[in-house]
Amino acid sequence: MNLTKLSLSAAIAGVIAVGAITPSAAAPSSYYPLVALNISGTLYSTTNSGQAQKIPLKTVSYTTASLIKLLNASTNATNFVQTATGTNQIPAGSYFLWDPYEDELFLTNKNGFFFPLKGSGYDLGYLEVDEYHLIGTYKYQSLFTLAGTETDKTGIYFYFSDGQSGFKDNVISTSGTATLNWTYGAASGGTQKATLSVTMAGNSDDGSYVGGFEAVSTSFSASGSGSKANESTDYEPFFYEY
Amino acid sequence: MFFAALVLAGAFYLDQHLAQSHRRTPEPAANVPPPVVNSELAAASNTANSPIPAPAPAMAVVTAANAMTPEQRQAYIESETTRLQEWSTQDDPASFSGILNDLTNSEKPVRMAAIEAARQFGGSDAISVLRADAANAADTDEKIALLQAADFLSLPTIADENDQLPKTPEQIQAAQQSRERSAARRQFLMQKHAQINQAPPVSDQNSQPPQ
Numbered sequence: 001m002n003l004t005k006l007s008l009s010a011a012i013a014g015v016i017a018v019g020a021i022t023p024s025a026a027a028p029s030s031y032y033p034l035v036a037l038n039i040s041g042t043l044y045s046t047t048n049s050g051q052a053q054k055i056p057l058k059t060v061s062y063t064t065a066s067l068i069k070l071l072n073a074s075t076n077a078t079n080f081v082q083t084a085t086g087t088n089q090i091p092a093g094s095y096f097l098w099d100p101y102e103d104e105l106f107l108t109n110k111n112g113f114f115f116p117l118k119g120s121g122y123d124l125g126y127l128e129v130d131e132y133h134l135i136g137t138y139k140y141q142s143l144f145t146l147a148g149t150e151t152d153k154t155g156i157y158f159y160f161s162d163g164q165s166g167f168k169d170n171v172i173s174t175s176g177t178a179t180l181n182w183t184y185g186a187a188s189g190g191t192q193k194a195t196l197s198v199t200m201a202g203n204s205d206d207g208s209y210v211g212g213f214e215a216v217s218t219s220f221s222a223s224g225s226g227s228k229a230n231e232s233t234d235y236e237p238f239f240y241e242y
Numbered sequence: 243m244f245f246a247a248l249v250l251a252g253a254f255y256l257d258q259h260l261a262q263s264h265r266r267t268p269e270p271a272a273n274v275p276p277p278v279v280n281s282e283l284a285a286a287s288n289t290a291n292s293p294i295p296a297p298a299p300a301m302a303v304v305t306a307a308n309a310m311t312p313e314q315r316q317a318y319i320e321s322e323t324t325r326l327q328e329w330s331t332q333d334d335p336a337s338f339s340g341i342l343n344d345l346t347n348s349e350k351p352v353r354m355a356a357i358e359a360a361r362q363f364g365g366s367d368a369i370s371v372l373r374a375d376a377a378n379a380a381d382t383d384e385k386i387a388l389l390q391a392a393d394f395l396s397l398p399t400i401a402d403e404n405d406q407l408p409k410t411p412e413q414i415q416a417a418q419q420s421r422e423r424s425a426a427r428r429q430f431l432m433q434k435h436a437q438i439n440q441a442p443p444v445s446d447q448n449s450q451p452p453q
Contacts, residue, residue: 049416069401167417
């Protein structure tokens with residue numbers, strides 16, 4: 001899963017427009033809790049792509065709101081949003097939702113707006129967990145109820161593109177480390193409540209662009225939490241079952 | 243000597259007491275947003291399908307905070323964090339005020355969530371508040387987070403800098419070459435990653451590389 005997603009994005013280095021887009025704006029049903037994420041970070045960039053002198057390096061920041069602003073200003077992205085949701089603008093106040101099993105990111109809001117950043121015919125972003133080096137520790141409060149806690153550490157990779165064409169795109173490509181804190185409730189009928197709280201921090205990877213110019217990701221952070229009322233007990237602990 | 247120590251101890255107590263009273267105390271659980279219809283979306287922290295809760299008054303119910311059980315305290319932290327995440331996605335003075343109030347909450351997890359909410363809310367209005375709080379913060383992690391948030395808010399955003407000027411032919415050529423280099427490097431890394439994961443496991447569980 002990891003490499004497939006990576007290769008798709010790498011080969012295209014931005015938005016993919018290879019086929020018909022299938023409307024898919026429906027909330028997913030994941031094996032694991034969906035996590036509402038605050039995403040932010042910084043990038044170094046320059047408008048110098050040659051050997052010109054005295055062109056300064058700039059540092060720019062991004063948050064969920066500024067990434068939404070980029071998508072709303074991109075013709076390609078708004079076309080994808082239109083096809084998937086029926087409206088061509090992502091509403092103010094929307095936020096990221098992350099599916100830790102499928103590594104997918106969505107933009108949603110409390111009024112029912114729902115836009116997957118990766119769909120049939122396009123790829124505007126995702127957040128991967130590195131399942132090859134996923135370590136963790138867990139502790140049952142009770143072997144009888146399977147209630148307990150788990151903490152995992154793993155690598156992550158965040159990719160975002162606003163899909164602008166004509167070498168004017170804004171792309172964030174960054175690796176980092178995540179801490180996943182799980183709390184499991186008492187099991188009943190093969191399911192249990194699972195709460196997931198995450199913090200992520202990262203720095204650099206190549207492949208970032210600001211306005212089409214090369215950029216270097218200097219920091220990345222994400223945090224948030226979510227819960228699922230009826231997660232299967234088979235999926236605990238995450239670091240082992242995933 | 244003893245008298246001087248007594249005076250110093252008294253001054254320390256007063257200082258701590260006043261600092262604590264400056265911090266807002268937790269509110270009763272009645273402020274928790276109501277549940278939403280879609281259970282999975284509702285479970286994600288900032289998805290409450292209700293009007294944005296108004297910021298609580300600065301001085302709330304002290305007796306309720308003191309009487310909270312560990313479970314109630316955890317529920318309070320979660321509900322306040324949820325409210326902060328909601329406020330962070332808004333663009334109105336009430337939400338901003340709520341975030342600023344929680345920068346001095348009595349619970350550290352809430353204060354840390356408020357710092358993140360201030361980053362997400364954006365704008366430069368919070369910078370001076372964050373720096374002032376950093377000067378008064380006793381906790382090193384918190385002080386660092388406050389200063390980092392203030393610095394972060396001082397930067398232009400990627401959307402502000404995205405002027406979309408037309409590129410010269412040289413710039414387009416450079417952009418093409420850059421993307422080709424990046425794609426080639428990523429391809430190399432992916433192949434290397436795949437080779438590592440396809441390698442047979444070592445027999446003695448020792449993951450040290452050969453000397």
